[in-house]
Amino acid sequence: MTTASSAKALAAPSAGVFYGQREAREDWTGLAARVKSSTDVANWLKAQKADVDAWMAKNPERADMVGGWVQNYLDPKTGALVTWTVDSPEPARAASTAEQKYYEGWVAYVRGYNIARTQMAARIYRLTGDTKYGEWAAKQLDFYAKNYKTWPLRTFNGRGQMYRHGLDEAYDSFTLVDAARLLESYAGSARNQAWRDGLFLPMATNLKTVTTPMSNIALWHYAAISGIALRFKDTTLLDYGQNHTQGLLATLRYGVTADNLWIEGTFAYNDYVVDAMSKLLTQASLEGRSSTFQAERDFTLRLMLAAFDYRFADNMLPTPSDSSAKLPVATPAVHWKLFRVLPTYYGVDLANRWRTWESLLDPPSATPSAPTLPTVYTRNFPSIRMAVLKSGNWQAFFHYGQATGNHAQEEALAYELYDGTTQISTDSGTVSYTSPYHTDYFSRGPANNVALIDGLGQSSWGKGDVTDFTASANRLVAQHTNYRPGVTVSRGLRVTSAGMAEQTSINVNSTQAGIPPASKRLGIAFHSACQISPQAGLSTAPAVALPSAIGLSYWKETKMWTAGTNWTVSLVCGSKSYTLSVSGPANQRVYLSRAPTTPLPTLRNVLYYEAVGTAASYSSEIKPLVN
The missing domain is CATH 1.50.10.100 (Chondroitin AC/alginate lyase)
Incomplete structure (x- = not known):
């Protein structure tokens, strides 16, 4: 395990989250007696x-x-x-x-x-x-x-x-x-x-x-193969399931990153992997073979506890990649599935509140007081290409790259932002994979807080390169040299106790020797459920259509302004108000649209600003509005 994560500390029973390994049991006689009494x-x-x-x-x-x-x-x-x-x-x-x-x-x-x-x-x-x-x-x-x-x-x-x-x-x-x-x-x-x-x-x-x-x-x-092998005592099949070159242990060694989160980079799939292991580990315990899967137990515990490092102040998690919904820091149903073999506070608490075959046959211990969770602070998680930047009440989640192409969306260099429990900008996640809203919108750049090149997001997944991480300044800068063919994008985020600052540079490079690069529409999308209203530096002008790009057709009720190098809008997020200030090239176009979010058919605001050229640098800052 790495010191970049608190999963190791949380795995100590003394932390009050994990209660220690146990064996599953089935008390049929006891349950029969309870039915009568x-x-x-x-x-x-x-x-x-x-x-x-x-x-x-x-x-x-x-x-x-x-x-x-x-x-x-x-x-x-x-x-x-x-x-x-x-x-x-x-x-x-x-x-x-x-x-x-x-x-x-x-x-x-x-x-x-x-x-x-x-x-x-x-x-x-x-x-x-x-x-x-x-x-x-x-x-x-x-x-x-x-x-x-x-x-x-x-x-x-x-x-x-x-x-x-x-x-x-x-x-x-x-x-x-x-x-x-x-x-x-x-x-x-x-x-x-x-x-x-x-x-x-x-x-x-x-x-x-x-x-x-x-x-x-x-x-x-491979978990299912191992489970079938256990039931029918097929040692050859069990060896295949566990130890094949691409089998259960090989997949866990590859998929559980040094930062303890599942490599496909979503908290939903992290939970899904834990679900698979919960079924196998519980079966193995009931079959008297739990010792055969000790390594798998250790991997599972790491996965189950990894999410605590990323939580916002409302104990909800970010929604990177193609997760379908925003999740709590400890999904109770997922922890419940493991209460019989790897009990945590959350699993035991739910088992005591749910009347199920599992909890009646294998009654959990009494639920103690809720544990005090470790403090969230600025950390870079390089193996999963994520970072948390935190100062005072302000916290940003920075998804600066992808560790693998599976379940990646066009969201390299995207971020989510909170002020305490106030959501300023979050990721919508996605919907059913067979829905056109998934294939043509939520998985695309226009649905995310990213740079858009002629309206398009990144062309393929990439890890990105961290060019600066300064924990003491709560700052990280990352770069994708192949964001799109011939396009390099660099973005830096910094969080202070007074807000967040962001800088994005987009450069179009020649793809053929001797031929200068062509000008493109170089822009930034910012999504928010907050009310967005124009303030200084914006002028009404004849509308210029948004780029003709997949995803942008889902934006509706679009308004447009022109701007010089500096302009501002206000954000009203419930009872709190903020100023979003932008500096960038001259002759910017600024668009405000209504865009789909989850759950459908909900809409939220998307602010998009762009300039035409072969290079553009933008700086933005979000701070509380001072009246």
């Missing part, structure tokens, strides 16, 4: 049975249904994401691509829901001995074992047959494996062998094909 627990079990009973009565799962991808469950006419419920009718099958994907997305939801109810029924059987539930759950495993290899092989991402790609099979494999474990004695050797040979081993074989190695997807694949 507690009306609340008895009612909870009654509700579980009612849930499964209702699904058993209508279960539409069939062998002729080919599973797809839930992110394709989009209205074929509008492209809008549709919410699936147990009452969503089976769509008509059709020849068009959109309608077929919509149908297969519906199947994916049905299949995932059925698999979850299979585990629930197996648990009810294990608790009550009611063979109605045991047999129904066993028949679902029979069904998947019989039909797995009859479904078409899909190669959209890896290999899968229950779904469109392997990741969803990896995710659901843990639920299926747990159901098989709970039904092992009930099913008998022949049935268990049929499940192994018809479903689990063929699934593991498919999961060996990984289209995106050394990614969160690869980790899920």
